[in-house]
Amino acid sequence: MSSDDPKSLEGFILELADASGAAIMPYFRTALDVGDKRSRGAFDPVTEGDKAGERAIRALIDDRFPNHGILGEEYGFKPGTSPISWVIDPIDGTRVFMSGLPTWGTLIGAMQDGVPAVGLMDQPYTGERFIGGPSGAFLIGRTGRTPMQARSCTDLDDAVMGATDPRMFAKGGEADAFGTLADRVKLLRYGGDCYNYAMVAMGQMDLVVEAGNQAYDILPLVPVIEAAGGSVTDWQGRPLRAGDAFAQSGGRMIASGDRRIHDQALEILSQA
DSSP states (O other), X not given: OOTTOGGGHHHHHHHHHHHHHHHHGGGTXXXXXXXXXXXXXXXXXXXXXXXXXXXXXXXXXXXXXXXXXXXXXXXXXXXXXXXXXXXXXEEETHXXXXXXXXXXXXXXXXXXXXXXXXXXXXXXXXXXXXXXXXXXXXXXXXTEEEEOOOOOOOXXXXXXXXXXXXXXXXXXXXXXXXXXXXXXXXXXXEOOTHHHHHHHHHTSOOEEEEOSOOHXXXXXXXXXXXXXXXXXXXXXXXXXXXXXXXXXXXXXXXXESSHHHHHHHXXXXXXX
């Protein structure tokens, strides 16, 4: 396996999901000891499941590709010398996880020179994996491997949109712009975390709009959506990249299945 070829990493990313799922599942729907990572602001939970999942992923990457860089939510940044680096969120949706609900997922992404190249959202409880990369976008489940294709939606009036929490939008221009967009769409659903993005790739939803995200919240999902025919940008229409290029986004992003509603949404959001 070439350590610098994204296509060759599509199989390895499934191994990483096997390892993380095995580490996380013993903690799901148990009596958890939940910590709080915040230094200020809102409750920011962390569990032993988060930590165990990331440790398992990091250990396998370090063993197989010690020259790869890694950025993870729980254990920070390890620089590398390869063009390939990894971005990890061991449990995207820790609040959901600690509540016993199944709409959390493990996010693992391989970047090539900072560009999202292969990504995966794994939900070990439901047995669903959403993967995207050079070979395409696929749902891998208990019944097999199914290609994913984002659906057509020509107008915001017909769009189904998701966002994790209305409180993620800062008061003022950011919240006002999101509110204007929310008033345009056919249906808005809160909650869902990473599952919203997977549903865009599957063609079940049309749009996800969020703010305040970190690189590990979204970069692993970019290849999943793009390989399914969708688009992911920040609110200014710029592609999402690792490092300083991600910081420019301010954590604001939009994912869509159809570029036509993406552009319509950008007309509203870019004013924030």
